[in-house]
Amino acid sequence: MMKELNRMCMEFPAKSCNEGFARSVVAAFATQIDPRFDELSDLRTAVSEGVTNAIVHAYSDQTGERQLVRLECVLYPDTIEITITDFGKGIEDVQQAREPLYTTAPEMERSGMGFTIMETFTDDMFVESKPGQGTKVFLRKVFSVHK
């Protein structure tokens, strides 16, 4: 087992102004293990995609009050694990959603590249979703620090 160094959890409303906030928080948190600049850039991009997905899609069918995104990070000596959770409408077909260029919101000019970029820019990605209950995206990024 890798030694856990630190962890954090935060929740924020699913508002687009929080996209920059979320990726900056994760980058600042990861700085504790001194990752390479290009790897930190990849992480920022992946987090931005995941959080933007939650903000654009999760609550698009409702006007409920609890429209939150939860962001959890666990830090290990050379690895960060990130979980992005929403409590929205969920994804009917996760496999289809992960296909490059697939989007449910072409009218909003969504490119359908979000999952592809998350997958490319991290080392592991898992998606768990239940229609009506929300979506959880898990990302793991291994940095080349201490090597």
Next chain:
Amino acid sequence: MKFELSKAGTYLIVRIGGELDHHYCDIIRNRIDPELMEPPIRNIVFDFTGLTFMDSSGIGMLMGRLRIVQAIGGNACLICDNKNVLRILEMSGVARLFNRCKDISEAVRGA
């Protein structure tokens, strides 16, 4: 995010710096589109010099503006030297769809 619009002949020049994500794409789109409807504008230049971050929202925004200028018989040009931004543009295939220029004067030559 830094954003500036200017015009040169038939060219609309869009300078974007800082970080471009879904939040700012929505704002920028609403500023660009009315200008593209104003003759004699029919070409667009995106100057990404100074852009430090872009995610897939930027791809959608670029593709949308490309469709508009193609519909009015114009061209779209892109100036970008940031490695991370270029990676996203190339991964998605968007980079190939734009004329690539090194600076504004090359992009609007003959305007």
